[in-house]
Amino acid sequence: MNVADALIARLQEWEVSRVFGYAGDGVNTLLGALRRADGPDFVATRHEELAAFAACGHAKYSGEVGVCLATQGPGAIHLLAGLYDAKLDRRPVVAIVGQVVSTALGSGYLQEVDLHALFKDVCAQYVQTVFAPEQALTALDNAMRTAIATSTPTCLIIPHDVQKAEMPDELPHSHGVVPSTATSARPRITAPPEQIRAAAEVLNAGRRVALLVGRGAAGAADEIAAVVDALGAGATTSLLGKPVLDESLPWHTGVMGHLGTTASSELMAHCDTLLIVGCNDPWTEFYPAPGQARAVQIDIEPRVLGAKYPVEVAVSGDARQALFDLLPLLDHNTDHTWEHQIHHWTGTWLALAEQRCREQTVHANPEFVVRELSEYLPGNARVAVDVGSATYWYARHLRLPPAVPAHVSGYLASMGCALPYGIAAKLDAPDKPVVALVGDGAMQMSGLLELITIAERWQQWDDPRFVVLVLHNGDLSEVSWEQREMEGDPRFPASQDVPSFPYADYAELLGLGGIRVTDSAQATIAWQRAFEAAHPVVIEAVVDAATPLLPPLMPDAKADTVYGALAGEADGKAARDRVDRQRSAETGDHER
Incomplete structure (x- = not known):
């Protein structure tokens, strides 16, 4: 078994169902291994950029790691747009890239590009060149684990001669040889109780509460509806958060931002309290004006808390669990004035939308x-x-x-x-x-x-x-x-x-x-x-x-x-x- 065969077998252990890519001599040994193996399925796109977009799309629709394959030089360069899509939308993708033979590196060889430098930004969490058979499986495992843990793209660079090298039947138990396993697990991140209590205090003090819901709230539609019901609130979503909520609900004002609805603009312009759930939307001019609204933000990613809007309370944890923990602490708003206003704005937008369509x-x-x-x-x-x-x-x-x-x-x-x-x-x-x-x-x-x-x-x-x-x-x-x-x-x-x-x-x-x-x-x-x-x-x-x-x-x-x-x-x-x-x-x- 050569290194390429071992890598494809390892992808099977990771339950990778398909690899998107385009052929080239820098990955011919890997392609041969795919041909011999019973999976993953190789999906040939018409261009490497589209392979990377497809890998990102696979991660978006399946929740699994997307994998793409490209040869050295131009093939590797073509991957960048799709990998940046995965990086910026925080999706796990592993790019497996061929490279010229290791003995030619640094010589200005045909199609030689400094691939580590090329990918060091887009795959900042993990870029690794494999120089020895004993390194290959550990490097692939780390690329997969890092992509899963950080929800970002990673990159494995494999020179052509290393792909063809014989894989040892067993790794020696010796200094400098690191064994690895094809396994990973995601933690369940629960917000501390003091953050939940502080969030409840701000929300209960509000009289015109609005929710801004993003993709990070996926799976929390029932909890969001319960929060809206308790507070007599309205909700808008980011573009990426659009599929999270049922838009037929009367308190849902639609998408916010430049491409959003008039109802969402009204909601943001008139609220006095804002609950941001799993959202890091860049359209900051469509948020409430600074100082207008007290804000609470819930997000599993601490780096985005307060990053787009000044927040009074930051809640770091899983959105669904945080909302579930928050619900018993919320006072039920019996004044329906704000709720009726939201329904009016929503109805007005639906009438405007119908008029535009007709x-x-x-x-x-x-x-x-x-x-x-x-x-x-x-x-x-x-x-x-x-x-x-x-x-x-x-x-x-x-x-x-x-x-x-x-x-x-x-x-x-x-x-x-x-x-x-x-x-x-x-x-x-x-x-x-x-x-x-x-x-x-x-x-x-x-x-x-x-x-x-x-x-x-x-x-x-x-x-x-x-x-x-x-x-x-x-x-x-x-x-x-x-x-x-x-x-x-x-x-x-x-x-x-x-x-x-x-x-x-x-x-x-x-x-x-x-x-x-x-x-x-x-x-x-x-x-x-x-x-x-x-x-x-x-x-x-x-x-x-x-x-x-x-x-x-x-x-x-x-x-x-x-x-x-x-x-x-x-x-x-x-x-x-x-x-x-x-x-x-x-x-x-x-x-x-």
Whole structure:
């Protein structure tokens, strides 16, 4: 048995189900070991970056460690974006990377790159080069354990000659040889009682309590609902926290932030007490103004406590357990004034959202197209969301069934994540339908490539449904609206134009289904047909590029900046009219 065979056998001991990667001579020995072994499954993506995104997606949907494999030099470099996605969203991923033969290191050899330097930031918790067979299993175990313990990516670098070296049958019991085991365990972190009591004192003193819920509160929906009920509070979520709570509840104001709802903005602007649960959302300008609200933060990660908002009480522990311990100490609020106000804001937002979705547009209304998915999304589906306009419409308009997981590249906010995420979700649960929401920019960046992977594999799935919505507006629209809002500059066509492409026809060329939607009325039947199909389907929705991607309750000064930018665009009137109508509806000022 060589080192490569031993490493693959060790991955089996760690119960790694699949490895995402791309072939190259620097990992040929590892690929040979994968061929000989009965697992893990090797999933070939069309590019190493997509392998790393898929590994991150596997970690997000399964809760397990994602593993990716790439050769030395360019292959290793291509992994970086997906690994940074895992680092910033705190997901365990192990990258196994080939390297030139150890005798050539430092000589300027073909494809030689200082891989330790390359990965030292993205895999800061653990990067190790294996130089001897006796080191290999311990290094892999440490990479796996560290990824699990720190929820971050780690990296194992294996020169080609070491992969081929003979693995000793038994490690010698001698100085300098460290034995290891393929095992790890997570601790249960319980907050100290004094922190729970201090949190209860602050919350009981509040009269207008709001909860900001993030991904770290996953699994605590019942406890959150009980806290809301006791305090007569309202709750909003971060983008990553959207799947945590049932958005049909009257006290749930939706997602907060730039891509959030008016109800969430009102909740944050008027609360006097804020309970932050498992959330480290970066949109600090959408939090309550400093000094407005007393704050309590619950998080299992001490480094984020007080990192985005001044908190009076920090509670370090598991969110669900901390809320469970907190509940008996809460006074039940019998004044329902604040509760009624929250319900009013929520109802107002739902009416505004319906109005926006029903607005007539030149092409299909993207808000309606995504909202309509709510009516047909199966209760056992998995959702992958790309970065761009699709993120906004997902955040504001898609009503997720309870317990349906949905993921997006959160802190890195990288385009091109949805298709590899969706593939990872599907391979993890081939009996469940998957939906990917993608803009045309992200689809051209990498999504078209991964449709090939879907076409290659879909007939192996128990449930073949994999629906890809492409929002085809010919514009990098999030960038265009950011340019108008933040820079006050008109849209720059040379930078933001997305060339037209026949996405539905391309899907059919690959043997998949393709449906083209050109007006809103066609969206309903498109979703119906897609979920009834016995194969993956691409819905190409030709949508209106003038639909604003702007924050809720936008201040007048910022609106004036947007208006100034649109005035410099030859075809900016349609977008300006849309902004006018949205702002008038939000404020009730119909004479603007």
